[in-house]
Amino acid sequence: MALSRNWMYENNGGTCVAIAGSDYCVIAADTRLSVGYSIYTRDYSKICKLADKCVMASSGFQGDLKALQKNLAAKHLIYQHQHSKQMSCPAMAQLLSNTLYYKRFFPYYTFNILGGLDSDGKGCVYTYDAVGSYERVGYSAQGSGAGLIIPVLDNQLKSPSPLLLPAKDAVTPLSEVEAVDLVKDVFASATERDIYTGDKVEIVVINASGIRQELMELRKD
């Protein structure tokens, strides 16, 4: 135990999903917080609003998750004072990557998805690993249920290969309502087989008219 630093970490589970459309972005996460076979709470929000058009959903270790959210909020406050404006989503994506990589050898044990609108008003989703490697994608899933959800999203949304030239747009062809329904479906499915996903799913939709939030009940067992 003394040799490993595993005791500093815990896995609190949780699943995050995000889908980018041409003029909207849907970001969702379940609200269960667990460790091992126990549930700490059924009502913990893993989604954090970082800027006007930028939200982050995270799973992993709740302690690091909170620290990361605080850190980004502080950095965003400084940015606002220096630049007199809200940070854009692509800028926040780079900031999150730098913040994660800064702790490369004692990482934040969090698996994040950043979603929002870019400066053209197009939906954007950024997906991360725990040490800051990131990519802009059309859709993504992270956390304990990601393995169950990703192939379903592949089937329904199919993303163009990043190797294609000229580069293809990664946004999905779905309408906002269809995307929200798809998110509800994949969470209902993941809840059936993943013990760390359940209770409720919090869905945040960002579009030109602002941010909207809704909750859907999931299985509680």
Place this chain on the structure above:
Amino acid sequence: MLPWQIFEYNGSALVAMVGKNCFAIASDRRLGVNLQTVATDFQRIFKIHDKLYVGLSGLATDAQTLYQRLIFRHKLYQLREERDIKPETFASLVSALLYEKRFGPYFCQPVIAGLGDDDVPFICTMDCIGAKELAKDFVVSGTASESLYGVCESMYKPNMDPEEQFETISQALLSSVDRDCLSGWGGHVLLVTPSEVQERTLKGRMD
């Protein structure tokens, strides 16, 4: 190599689904040695009799050995009983055969699918030491099992007709193996109805 990694040595994906008076069983076609692909036309689904199929995921050598033993035991059964084995009985036979090797198991996770009396579909899976898991909707096994669980949970609906079921199981298989490095290279799909058996081969991504 750790003992449980033997299940991932060759790579595999298997799924079976129940429909309306029919069932479908599908597998991928890859045979690999860890990350290297050796064959792209590998069979993991075997016929026991016209209305009973078994899929064997896991270590390919054990799958083939187990298949030979299962054929042998079914022939003995046919000689003694003068009839084909029922799926439920066959599942118990596989289970007993696996448990015989409780402390030096075959590294296979079987999937059994068949039509029983009155053409009632039966599907079942078990672990490598024969613990049966009977399901009324779908069963999965192999290295792509997690993906398959997710996809089947989303796509499956009860009482599908054979054509609808073919589409569902094919989409499920292809989407799943594309997220698994160790399985893929197309698939085999078997659609079994009381009157006929259709065998189809799927093309898939070759990476």
